[in-house]
Amino acid sequence: MNISELARHLGVAVSTVSRVLSGNAEKYRISEQTAQRVRAAAEEHQVVPDPLGAGLRRGRPGMIGLLVPDITNPFFSTMARAIELRFRDTGIAVQLCDSAEDTETELLLLTRLLSRRLDGLILAPVGEVSDGLKEAISSAAMPIILLDRLLPGIDAPSVSLNNREAGKLAASHLLLAGHRRLGCLRGDPGAVSDRERIEGVEEALRENGLGSDHLLIAGEGYTREESIAGAEWLLSAPDRPGALISLSGQGVLGILEVSRRLDLSIPADLSLLAFDEQPWSALMQPPLTTMAQPIEKMAEKASALLSSCLADPESITAGDSAVFEATLCERESVARVASS
Amino acid sequence: MNISELARHLGVAVSTVSRVLSGNAEKYRISEQTAQRVRAAAEEHQVVPDPLGAGLRRGRPGMIGLLVPDITNPFFSTMARAIELRFRDTGIAVQLCDSAEDTETELLLLTRLLSRRLDGLILAPVGEVSDGLKEAISSAAMPIILLDRLLPGIDAPSVSLNNREAGKLAASHLLLAGHRRLGCLRGDPGAVSDRERIEGVEEALRENGLGSDHLLIAGEGYTREESIAGAEWLLSAPDRPGALISLSGQGVLGILEVSRRLDLSIPADLSLLAFDEQPWSALMQPPLTTMAQPIEKMAEKASALLSSCLADPESITAGDSAVFEATLCERESVARVASS
DNA sequence: TTGAAAGCGCTAACAT
DNA sequence: ATGTTAGCGCTTTCAA
Numbered sequence: 001m002n003i004s005e006l007a008r009h010l011g012v013a014v015s016t017v018s019r020v021l022s023g024n025a026e027k028y029r030i031s032e033q034t035a036q037r038v039r040a041a042a043e044e045h046q047v048v049p050d051p052l053g054a055g056l057r058r059g060r061p062g063m064i065g066l067l068v069p070d071i072t073n074p075f076f077s078t079m080a081r082a083i084e085l086r087f088r089d090t091g092i093a094v095q096l097c098d099s100a101e102d103t104e105t106e107l108l109l110l111t112r113l114l115s116r117r118l119d120g121l122i123l124a125p126v127g128e129v130s131d132g133l134k135e136a137i138s139s140a141a142m143p144i145i146l147l148d149r150l151l152p153g154i155d156a157p158s159v160s161l162n163n164r165e166a167g168k169l170a171a172s173h174l175l176l177a178g179h180r181r182l183g184c185l186r187g188d189p190g191a192v193s194d195r196e197r198i199e200g201v202e203e204a205l206r207e208n209g210l211g212s213d214h215l216l217i218a219g220e221g222y223t224r225e226e227s228i229a230g231a232e233w234l235l236s237a238p239d240r241p242g243a244l245i246s247l248s249g250q251g252v253l254g255i256l257e258v259s260r261r262l263d264l265s266i267p268a269d270l271s272l273l274a275f276d277e278q279p280w281s282a283l284m285q286p287p288l289t290t291m292a293q294p295i296e297k298m299a300e301k302a303s304a305l306l307s308s309c310l311a312d313p314e315s316i317t318a319g320d321s322a323v324f325e326a327t328l329c330e331r332e333s334v335a336r337v338a339s340s
Numbered sequence: 341m342n343i344s345e346l347a348r349h350l351g352v353a354v355s356t357v358s359r360v361l362s363g364n365a366e367k368y369r370i371s372e373q374t375a376q377r378v379r380a381a382a383e384e385h386q387v388v389p390d391p392l393g394a395g396l397r398r399g400r401p402g403m404i405g406l407l408v409p410d411i412t413n414p415f416f417s418t419m420a421r422a423i424e425l426r427f428r429d430t431g432i433a434v435q436l437c438d439s440a441e442d443t444e445t446e447l448l449l450l451t452r453l454l455s456r457r458l459d460g461l462i463l464a465p466v467g468e469v470s471d472g473l474k475e476a477i478s479s480a481a482m483p484i485i486l487l488d489r490l491l492p493g494i495d496a497p498s499v500s501l502n503n504r505e506a507g508k509l510a511a512s513h514l515l516l517a518g519h520r521r522l523g524c525l526r527g528d529p530g531a532v533s534d535r536e537r538i539e540g541v542e543e544a545l546r547e548n549g550l551g552s553d554h555l556l557i558a559g560e561g562y563t564r565e566e567s568i569a570g571a572e573w574l575l576s577a578p579d580r581p582g583a584l585i586s587l588s589g590q591g592v593l594g595i596l597e598v599s600r601r602l603d604l605s606i607p608a609d610l611s612l613l614a615f616d617e618q619p620w621s622a623l624m625q626p627p628l629t630t631m632a633q634p635i636e637k638m639a640e641k642a643s644a645l646l647s648s649c650l651a652d653p654e655s656i657t658a659g660d661s662a663v664f665e666a667t668l669c670e671r672e673s674v675a676r677v678a679s680s
Numbered sequence: 681t682t683g684a685a686a687g688c689g690c691t692a693a694c695a696t
Numbered sequence: 697a698t699g700t701t702a703g704c705g706c707t708t709t710c711a712a
Contacts, residue, residue, distance in 0.1 A: 013683045018707060029681055048455035052401055053705025056392045056688050077417045081438045096436040098421045115388035256623045283596045285625030342689060353699045369697055393689030396704050
């Protein structure tokens, strides 16, 4: 049953029912008596205004899009949950899309999402900027919030980590422990976030009077195979780094697998610091030292930014972007060594 | 720009544009020339039929709902990804909802999803059946596929694991290794899936001439705290089991944490077998013996069932439900002991 | 305080 | 092979 039928059933006008069920009874000064009657009948017959009709009329479907590179990554699934929860109360649904860390898929999905005339979009991009992506985002008819990995040259409100500082913090921790040769396993070589983290690492090295010849970088992607390949390269280098930083949450698994294969003991032979705190981080042997991101807070902030845009599209600009700080979780995968 | 404007722009009827852009050019014998012209113009002006209008007219929004208990659980996020991918090509979007393993939230979300008049719904329930849930599902106006945790008394097509057999397989493995006292850490005590797994365990015990006094069961939920509490109870029992089965993917983390705290070494002091293969399972110390579920295949099957329902609601009944088998991944967390 | 009616963008039945 | 048009369910302006 839809609201017109309900209206006929009650002998009132559709508009009255609409006003009551959309919570505008007060605004239109519907008599308390009528309102009650409508609500009761709606309850009884399980009548809810069809979002399709309402959306069409309003010009907004009451739905936002969420495009992430990998919902399987705890980082993004945690965000997805927080975002859905946050918008639930507003009566706004979340449409999920997963680009599988692939830029082409990402562009395809983004285009579709944009053509769906959603209320807005939270985009956690793969990280590489193409002309197509730039074009799509800048010509978008809906508010877009960038999440996690920013896109240089794209001017949109965003929520991200202070990657440079996080990288610096990580490297400093390793340097302070006496390490002098560092290795970084990154995810996507094109992603700014990883690049910024590496810049932070380099800055820490510099402050310790060390040049970039003390830093090895590898990694061509986020998959298990790519992580393993990168880790292999790092750990079989002639002058093997004594400490590794995994710049992505998944990368550390590759490092662990390879170090086991090469019979390198952590932290005796190799110190390890991994970005992203995971449920299993503390349960590894040894427990992993990690850089934790305030995932929920970031998701919350992204949701808040988008909410503001929905209320008033002009209220938020790229200037309102938020940057969060990572925190070091010291455990036992980093060993103190005599600095040579 | 919408299709009416485009039609005016081209000097053709809206219906023509509609027919071309909905891929029905052939069916309506639109001339190739006109079709080309429309397609080109649509491309140029980035015109896509508004799903809201189309959905309203068709009576279907071109969207399915996906309600999971915890998108943060790799089991469900992997499924979510597979499902979204599968429906992407059909042009059907996926609305994500997370019930946070809470039955009340679940019912609320389910009610909302049902009132959204979606094309269909894939429901991975928390596991407990309430009257409200039963009522909601049976009176639903859209096809619903149950995923993973079934609901007794609810007659809907479903995709699940052969939990009984999986439980039996797990227990047999432990018994064959010489263990005689087993412990199970379950998630939700109300969920059938866990109950069936436990039945399988009991069956294996029985076949080995052992009564249920050889089995300890604990666990009140899926959170870290609940897992730890359950593990603590199991491991501090007077006659502590020599082998534990984690019935949920997360539970094993609780067991690991508690066994470490109690200074129990795995597998020397305690054998461990965990349901669900995780990216980190093989990288634990020792590598974990697990029961792997064919997640992608299950997601694929659920999608296929729902697709069939969308094509013809009558084509699928509860009888078409699919049951998958788990496979044992033998690693090193189970020790062979002298059976007493 | 409530009702009538227009129209959101689209598709499909009907008309030509 | 294409055009005309009704109407999907709703909200909101205008009228009373």
